[in-house]
Structures are given as C-alpha cells and as structure tokens.
Amino acid sequence: MARPEPLWHVRFSATRCIGIGVQVQHLWNQPMTTIFWLCRDFRLSDNPALAAAAKDGPIAPVFVIDSALMDQGAASRWRLQRGLAAFDTALREKTGHGVTILRGEASDVLPKLARQIGAGAIHASDWPCAPMRKAQDALRKALGDVTLCLHAGHLLIHPRMIRTKTGGSYKVYTPFARAVREAGPDKPVNRPRDIAIAADLPKGEDLAKLNLAPDMRSGAAVLDRHALPAGEDAAATRLERFLDHAKGYGEGRDRLDMDVTSGLAEALALGEISPRTVWARSMARIQDDRTSADDARKFLSEVLWREFAWHLLVEFPQMDSRNWREDWMEFPWRPRGAGLEAWQQARTGIPAVDAGLREMRVTGRMHNRVRMIVASYLTKHLMIDWRAGLRHFADSLTDWDPASNAMNWQWVAGSGPDASPFFRIFNPVTQAEKFDPKGAYRRRWLLGYDGSTADTARDYFDAIPKGWEVPDAYKSGDAQRKLAERRVAALDAYGQMREKLQSL
Numbered sequence: 001m002a003r004p005e006p007l008w009h010v011r012f013s014a015t016r017c018i019g020i021g022v023q024v025q026h027l028w029n030q031p032m033t034t035i036f037w038l039c040r041d042f043r044l045s046d047n048p049a050l051a052a053a054a055k056d057g058p059i060a061p062v063f064v065i066d067s068a069l070m071d072q073g074a075a076s077r078w079r080l081q082r083g084l085a086a087f088d089t090a091l092r093e094k095t096g097h098g099v100t101i102l103r104g105e106a107s108d109v110l111p112k113l114a115r116q117i118g119a120g121a122i123h124a125s126d127w128p129c130a131p132m133r134k135a136q137d138a139l140r141k142a143l144g145d146v147t148l149c150l151h152a153g154h155l156l157i158h159p160r161m162i163r164t165k166t167g168g169s170y171k172v173y174t175p176f177a178r179a180v181r182e183a184g185p186d187k188p189v190n191r192p193r194d195i196a197i198a199a200d201l202p203k204g205e206d207l208a209k210l211n212l213a214p215d216m217r218s219g220a221a222v223l224d225r226h227a228l229p230a231g232e233d234a235a236a237t238r239l240e241r242f243l244d245h246a247k248g249y250g251e252g253r254d255r256l257d258m259d260v261t262s263g264l265a266e267a268l269a270l271g272e273i274s275p276r277t278v279w280a281r282s283m284a285r286i287q288d289d290r291t292s293a294d295d296a297r298k299f300l301s302e303v304l305w306r307e308f309a310w311h312l313l314v315e316f317p318q319m320d321s322r323n324w325r326e327d328w329m330e331f332p333w334r335p336r337g338a339g340l341e342a343w344q345q346a347r348t349g350i351p352a353v354d355a356g357l358r359e360m361r362v363t364g365r366m367h368n369r370v371r372m373i374v375a376s377y378l379t380k381h382l383m384i385d386w387r388a389g390l391r392h393f394a395d396s397l398t399d400w401d402p403a404s405n406a407m408n409w410q411w412v413a414g415s416g417p418d419a420s421p422f423f424r425i426f427n428p429v430t431q432a433e434k435f436d437p438k439g440a441y442r443r444r445w446l447l448g449y450d451g452s453t454a455d456t457a458r459d460y461f462d463a464i465p466k467g468w469e470v471p472d473a474y475k476s477g478d479a480q481r482k483l484a485e486r487r488v489a490a491l492d493a494y495g496q497m498r499e500k501l502q503s504l
C-alpha cells in the first residue's frame, strides 16, 4: 500500500505559519482586520492563533457549524457546545463581545465574511485530521488574496521538529517520548492583553438556542447530570487540583474504583487547556517541590501518549479507518451482527465490559483501563473489527479525540504501530478482580450486580434509546464461561493469518 503524503510536511514553513500576507501588513505596521476562526482551542491563554490575530488589529471571532462538525459523534458535539458557550462567556467578559456563529461550509461562509468586513487574513488553530484538512483545503482555494494562517495550537511541539536520525517519524512511543523531552515542548504564549473586536459583524446564530447534538435525545439530560465543568478556568483549576493530589497517580491510575486521574481529557480534546500549559505547570510544580515528582512525570508520560497519537495521525491520516500494519488486512474478523449489538448495548454478560460501556453512556467518559478491557473483548474474544468499536466510542465519548481514539483502538487490536501483541489478551474477569477488587466500580454502573441499587446504575436506563432490550437487573451470562474458548479461537485465527502471510 502506498503511504499517503504526510499532512503537515508540505504545509508548514519553519515559522509554522503560512501567513505571508500577514507579514507584509506587519511591515507597514497598519492595523488589519482578521478573522479568528475558532475550530478547537477554546481558550484565551496560550492560543497562538488568537494571539497572532489580536496582534494585527481588530478580530472577527467566528465559529462555523459545518458538515465536518455535524458528522462528528453526538456526545462530543454535546460537549463542544458547552466549551463554545464557556469560551463565549470568557470572551464577552474580556471584550464585551461574544463569538459569531455561522452555519455552512467554511469555504463558503468565511470568504464571504472576509469580503464583508475587509479582512486580510484568517487565523485558526490547526487540527490536523482528515475532515479538517478537507475543510482547510477547500477554504484555501476559495480565499483569493486572503491568507489562511494555521497555528499548531493543540500540540506540545510541531511534528516536523520531532524526527528520527534518518529524518523519518517515530513509530515507537519510548524513543518518541525521549525525543520530545530532549527537544523540549514549546513554551506557552501569553494571553493577549487587548483584543479589539471588528465592527459590523453579522449577527450569526443565537448560542442560547443552539442545539448541536439533537441526536442525543434523552441522553443529553443524563450527560448534563454527570458533566464536568467546562471551559478554560475549570480546566486550569482541575489541573492545579490534580497536581496538589497527584501522589498515588502512578500506582492508582489503573484502579477502576478510585478517582485518581486528572479527568483532563475533555478539556485537552477541545483545547480548553493546552498541552504546553499542562507541561509547563507540571514542571514548575515539580521544580518547586509542590507535587509528587514521580507521579507528575508519569502523568506527563500519558500526555505524551496523546502527543504520539497526533504525530502518528499526521503521518498516517487514515489511522481511523485503515490498519497501520498491512498484514492485518488478512485478519478474519467475524460478522458484526448480534455480538456487536450486545456489546454496544452493554449486555455482553461480562460485568467489567458492561460496566465500562454503561459508564460511557451515562457520563460520556470511561476509565482508561476499562477502555482497554472493552476494546480487547470486542476485538479478541468477539473477533469484531476494531473499526466498529472505534465508531461506537467516537459517537459516545465526550473526550473523543480522533488521534487518541484511533491509535488506542489499533494498539489494543494489535494492528497499530508499537501495538500490544495480539497474543496478549486481557481476561476481563481477572482484570476486574485486580483493578476493582471489591466490585465498587461494577456496582456503580450495573443495577442489580451484587445487589447494587446505585443511582448511577439507574441512570443508564434513562440514557438509552427506547428500542434497546436491556434487562432491568444485571445478570452475568454464559459469556464468562466462554472466555477461555473464545481466547483460543482468536489465537488460532491470528496464527492462521501469520501462516498465510508467511506462505505468500
């Protein structure tokens, strides 16, 4: 298979910006109206796109509801709306003006707006995934003289800066993480002191009446009940609190029954906090001896997994739809059918698997160790293609992130770079015994499990579509007895795939 052209190689100069027009304006030192296209990175601090736009003169802060956004999963759209509202409030507090919300394709609405207000440039945070690239390419073609300037706002360091000795990209996490640490992540940029808002902006859509996720239906009210506070201030507070109590993260992060992780994934996915700020604040706290250094470093190594995922996605934009390892094209996945449906509806009969899937339906989040357990069960015990699981997660997670989701699904399935070997099959029963020794996590999410009457477990029934036939009280099923048999079948299938490939 010919590898597609890496996304960023041809687009970025070393200055990481392609805004020639913007630089000409600087020379003349005249204020210029620019459009600040808010795609992600819902924050005022360390927002290179906003800082660059605000430096040039008055800005038009615009959010576009385009087809790429509406194709995104329902839960992440629901969460995005909260992030947008929080950003709008913060911007109003600072400038007296909110975000202008336009509906349509960026390539239609932004050139029109640029002409209307006489804007010479558009600054946006880059989000280098395939749908966004498509939107940027179409926009660039439609812009004429207006410059599109993309800023790498959501990463620690630009992927071009992290290359192997031979100039390639890293495919293995450990040397990648070492290289980022050695190069040193970029420093956060300051919050603009002054932001002037352009005059005569179109009215746009009313944020108060917006419903970006009508397809959530009754599930939206349940997510509301379990929502974490959205917005930049909430994310900054969450980070500081996490660092105050980080001790125990290294050991406890795998425990399903304990709440020791940062819970920052949603905020990082939307850019309510930047990874550079996370890095800089964590390092400062380590240096001041105001947090547990070992635990904070372990936390940063997880932030580096996110970074690794994005650098991989830049290299291989189809990571969410194609096997990274070509030999996986031969794997005999089973037809999806009833097995997939039972998994999606959290009634597989395997308590840890069903608990995790119910947690996701109710909160939009799922503990990392449980994500690995449910993904392994789907791809190995049920032998269902990882892409089916990826899509379900993409529709259900409030912290959905195209790079992390794709890398992790391929990691668990065994088809990805630096992946877990296929023969390492998680046993969901022993995993639960180890990481949820008293069953507290399973009782929290499974009504009737070990006598559970937990409200959190009840919430699942408010969140699911009416047509789902999920029994009222949880019962472990036959599936537990079949685990060993299914494990052997999966290993056999894998062995046959290897033999077939070797004989070619």
Ligand SMILES: Cc1cc2nc3c(=O)[nH]c(=O)nc-3n(C[C@H](O)[C@H](O)[C@H](O)COP(=O)(O)OP(=O)(O)OC[C@H]3O[C@@H](n4cnc5c(N)ncnc54)[C@H](O)[C@@H]3O)c2cc1C
Pocket (backbone or CB within 6 Å): 253, 261, 262, 263, 264, 265, 266, 268, 269, 299, 302, 303, 304, 305, 306, 307, 309, 366, 367, 368, 369, 371, 372, 375, 393, 397, 399, 400, 401, 402, 404, 405, 406, 408, 409, 412
């Ligand atoms: C099958 C599968 C799918 C996943 N899909 C997503 C997804 O769509 N979005 C997402 O943000 N994470 C995803 N993850 C990674 C991980 O589960 C979550 O980032 C984590 O549970 C978030 O909780 P936290 O913020 O408390 O993490 P913490 O433990 O506090 O970690 C700090 C940050 O590091 C990053 N991080 C941690 N673990 C990973 C990891 N394994 N891969 C990449 N980044 C990581 C996250 O940004 C996280 O917020 C997935 C994992 C699996 C196994």
